[in-house]
Each structure stands twice: as C-alpha cells, then as structure tokens.
Amino acid sequence: MASALLNRAGFINVFIYFIILAEPYMLLAAMVMAPLTGKNLERFRRWILIFAISNVGLAFIQWIFIPVGLYPKPDGGTVQDNIAGVFGGGGGSAGNYISCTVTIYVGLYVLNYYKQKPLWIRSSLLIAGILQTQISDSKQVFLALMGGGVLLVLTKVQYFRKLVIYAMVMAVLIGVFYWAVVNLDYAFLAPYRNWILRDxxxxxxxxxxxxxxxxxxxxxxxxxxLLNWFFGLGPGHSVSRLGGWILRDYASLLAPLGSTTHPASEAVFNVVTSGWIARQSTVYFPLFTWSGIWGDLGFLGLFSYLYLAYVAWRWFCVDDAGKFFLLSTVVFGFILTQMEEPGQVVTIAILLGLQWHEAREARQARFSLAQHRLRQQVTNSLETLDS
Incomplete structure (x- = not known):
C-alpha cells in the first residue's frame, strides 16, 4: 500500500499483486489450522496423487494426439508449448513448465514418502516427470532443479557427512550432463549444446x-x-508477472477497474522484442520474479517477501525434500515469473503443509509410544514392589 500510494498505483494493482505473492502463504497457514490426521490425511494425500497422475497422463495424451489433430490445440505456440497437462492454456503460456515441475515435485514426494514400496513403483512418477520435461521442451525446469540441488548442498555446511554426500551426487550429475553435452551427438542434447558452448x-x-x-x-x-529505492515503482509498474504480463494481457478487463501501468515495464519489454536471445529462450528474459519484486516494491518489499520465505523455511520445511521444493522455486524466480504462477507455488504450499502434518503425526505417534512404555515400566515396577 505504501508503494502504491507513493507511485499512484491503482487499488486493483495492489489487490492482484498481494494475492499473487501472498496466496501460497495464506494457503499454508490455512492448512496447518486444519485437523489433518489419520484417514483425513491419507485421503488428502490420495487426492494429491490422483491430481499429479491426471496431470502427467493428460500431458502424454497431448503429446500423442495434438500432432495428429485428435486433441484440440489452442491458437499460438508450438506443440511443445501445449503439452501442459491440466495447466493447458493459450499457446505460448508457461503451462508446460508448471506441469512438468508439479509432476517432478510430487514424484519426489512419492519417492521420499513411500519408502516401503519397491523402488520402481515409487520412482515411476518422477521418471514420468523427467520424460514430460523433455517432450515439452521445458529445459529451464532442469536448470532450476539443478540450481535448487546446489543450494541444498550449501545448506549442509554444518552437517559434514550430508554435505559430502550431496556434493558428490551433484558433482557427478553435473559432470555427466556436461560430458554428455560435449561428447554425445543426440538430438535431445542439441539445445543444451547450443546455449552452453556458444561463444x-x-x-x-x-x-x-x-x-x-x-x-x-x-x-x-x-x-x-530516494523513496523509490525503498518502495519501488509501485505494484505492477515494473517487470513482475503483474506488470510484465497480466496488466498487458487482461487490459480490457482490468483497465475499467482502475489498473495502472508504467513506462518502465514497456521499456524492459522492448529489450525482448528488439533482441534475439530472449525470443529464443525464456532463460534470458529480463522479466523475472526477483527483479519484479524489487522493481515494484523496492528493497523493503523484497526484504518483506524474503522474511515470509524464511518463515516457511523455518517452520514448514521439515526435511530435505521440502527444502529442495522451496530452493528450486527460488531459482525459478531468477529465470522467469514461474515463482508467481499459482500452479507452482500453491503446489509447493500443499506439499509443505502435507509434510508438516505428517511430521506432526509422527511426533505424536512417538510421544504416545513413549507414554505407553513409561506406563508399562511404572506398572512393572509397582508389581515388583508388591511382590
């Protein structure tokens, strides 16, 4: 609100931008208030799996049937752009990136949670997500996941054994990938070779x-x-998802509600249209979430958002899988505006909330077991004294 008042941004800008940034945290707060235990928790988990399987299943259906005309293809975008599972939208949207990411995240959750199941079963959804990423040409997903893995390694400085293990795994994966790009002549590696090795x-x-x-x-x-350094140019007035995309794409709907724009957004977007590299790959887009939060809300807004992220990290990342979900999303924020996509961040909030409930239920089970053992010991001691 302070940023909007300073820069005369419309109230609808404030409302939409607040919802975009705060929605996952609001959902996470609501989830921890809900009594998810026992059968309710199992039912909730089952619906998440049904959603993820439906998402990846529809993506493979789109991959097969869009080229032959048996599946409706929206106007615009390539076939790969429209392999977006349940997140399918207009051609050229970020649905394919989000769909792949959600499949991989839930696949990692399944791999981490169902440890009593055979490896081939609990890894199948993750493998399907990796294949989905390849067929939808969502290369930036691999980049963000790799970046999230590197950041996760850096969090293990205090735990030397984990640091060594994680660092070795990441080094091997990066080394194998780079060797393959340089030495193997496979078609699916050509895009990576083009961007990594080009002078x-x-x-x-x-x-x-x-x-x-x-x-x-x-x-x-x-x-x-000077206040602009602290409060930015106003909500939606720079290169956030709101300023870069929503106010542009939905101008006919939002303008009557008093939305406001700023020439800074157009100036940065002109860099995209006047050059070639950003049009070739979204990895090089100058419009991305972290620059958008800073540009719209200034350093105070950026630090406020980072504080919310710290709260989520401190209280809801109960294991390394949850930390990886959050850290890889941070990397997505440096690529484009996927960190502001509800499909991305709401999925993260749901998985973190689910893991939080599972950890709480496990603690309660251990506490109940300890109480039972203590009562048994007291009973045995009393019986010994009586005898």
Missing amino acids: GLYGPDGEATLTKTAAFRIIPTYYTS
Missing part, C-alpha cells in the same frame, strides 16, 4: 548477460526520489 553469450559484455540484467539498468532511470 559471445556470457561475460560482462555478453548478449545473454546484457539482456538478462536489463531491468536493473532501466528501472532506476525512472526513479523520481
């Missing part, structure tokens, strides 16, 4: 570097006072 993209003056960091150079040129 002139990286470095201080590289095309990729200049395009990706364009928002940080452009946004401050629109500051009118």
Whole structure:
C-alpha cells in the first residue's frame, strides 16, 4: 500500500499483486489450522496423487494426439508449448513448465514418502516427470532443479557427512550432463549444446548477460526520489508477472477497474522484442520474479517477501525434500515469473503443509509410544514392589 500510494498505483494493482505473492502463504497457514490426521490425511494425500497422475497422463495424451489433430490445440505456440497437462492454456503460456515441475515435485514426494514400496513403483512418477520435461521442451525446469540441488548442498555446511554426500551426487550429475553435452551427438542434447558452448553469450559484455540484467539498468532511470529505492515503482509498474504480463494481457478487463501501468515495464519489454536471445529462450528474459519484486516494491518489499520465505523455511520445511521444493522455486524466480504462477507455488504450499502434518503425526505417534512404555515400566515396577 505504501508503494502504491507513493507511485499512484491503482487499488486493483495492489489487490492482484498481494494475492499473487501472498496466496501460497495464506494457503499454508490455512492448512496447518486444519485437523489433518489419520484417514483425513491419507485421503488428502490420495487426492494429491490422483491430481499429479491426471496431470502427467493428460500431458502424454497431448503429446500423442495434438500432432495428429485428435486433441484440440489452442491458437499460438508450438506443440511443445501445449503439452501442459491440466495447466493447458493459450499457446505460448508457461503451462508446460508448471506441469512438468508439479509432476517432478510430487514424484519426489512419492519417492521420499513411500519408502516401503519397491523402488520402481515409487520412482515411476518422477521418471514420468523427467520424460514430460523433455517432450515439452521445458529445459529451464532442469536448470532450476539443478540450481535448487546446489543450494541444498550449501545448506549442509554444518552437517559434514550430508554435505559430502550431496556434493558428490551433484558433482557427478553435473559432470555427466556436461560430458554428455560435449561428447554425445543426440538430438535431445542439441539445445543444451547450443546455449552452453556458444561463444559471445556470457561475460560482462555478453548478449545473454546484457539482456538478462536489463531491468536493473532501466528501472532506476525512472526513479523520481530516494523513496523509490525503498518502495519501488509501485505494484505492477515494473517487470513482475503483474506488470510484465497480466496488466498487458487482461487490459480490457482490468483497465475499467482502475489498473495502472508504467513506462518502465514497456521499456524492459522492448529489450525482448528488439533482441534475439530472449525470443529464443525464456532463460534470458529480463522479466523475472526477483527483479519484479524489487522493481515494484523496492528493497523493503523484497526484504518483506524474503522474511515470509524464511518463515516457511523455518517452520514448514521439515526435511530435505521440502527444502529442495522451496530452493528450486527460488531459482525459478531468477529465470522467469514461474515463482508467481499459482500452479507452482500453491503446489509447493500443499506439499509443505502435507509434510508438516505428517511430521506432526509422527511426533505424536512417538510421544504416545513413549507414554505407553513409561506406563508399562511404572506398572512393572509397582508389581515388583508388591511382590
């Protein structure tokens, strides 16, 4: 609200942006208030699995039937763009990225939770998610997951054994991937080879570097006072999902409600349309979540959001799987605006809430067992004294 008042942003901007950023935290708070135990918890878990299987199943149906015309294809976008499972939308949307990510996240949850099941069963959903990522050409998902794994390794500094194990696993995976890209001539590796080994993209003056960091150079040129550094340009006035996409795509709906835009958004978007690299890969888009939060709300808004993320990390990431979900989403925030997609962050909130309930139920079970053992010991002691 302070940012909106300072920059004369519309109230509808405030409302939508608040919902985009706060929705997963609100859902997580609601979940921990609900009495999910026993059969209710098992039923909730089962519905999550049904949803995930439906998502990946529909994605494979789209992969097979869209090219032959037996599945309706929305206008725009490639066939790969529309392999989006239950998140299918207009052509060129981020549905394919979200669908793959959700499948992999739930697959990791299944692999981590159902440890009594055979490995081939509990890993099948994860393998399906990896294949779905490949057939939908969602390369940035692998990049974010790898980045999340590296960040997870860095959190294990205090636990030397875990640090070594995780670091070795990540080093092997990265090493094998790089070797394959350099030495193997498979078609599915060609896109990675094109971006990793191409000269002139990286470095201080590289095309990729200049395009990706364009928002940080452009946004401050629109500051009118020192307060902009603390409160930004206003909700939806820079390169967040609201300013970069929603206000543009739904202008006919939101403009009558008093939505406001800002020339900074258009200036950064012009970098995309005037160059070639961002149109070739969304990895190099200058519009992404972390720059958007900073541009819209300033450093105070950015620190406020980071504090909410810390609360989620502190209280709801009960194991390494939950931490990986959160950290890989952080990496997604550096690529595009997938961190502001409800399908992404709501899934994370649900999985974190589910794991929180499972951990609480496990603690209660251990406590009940300890009480039973204590009562048994007291009873045995009394019987011994009586005898």
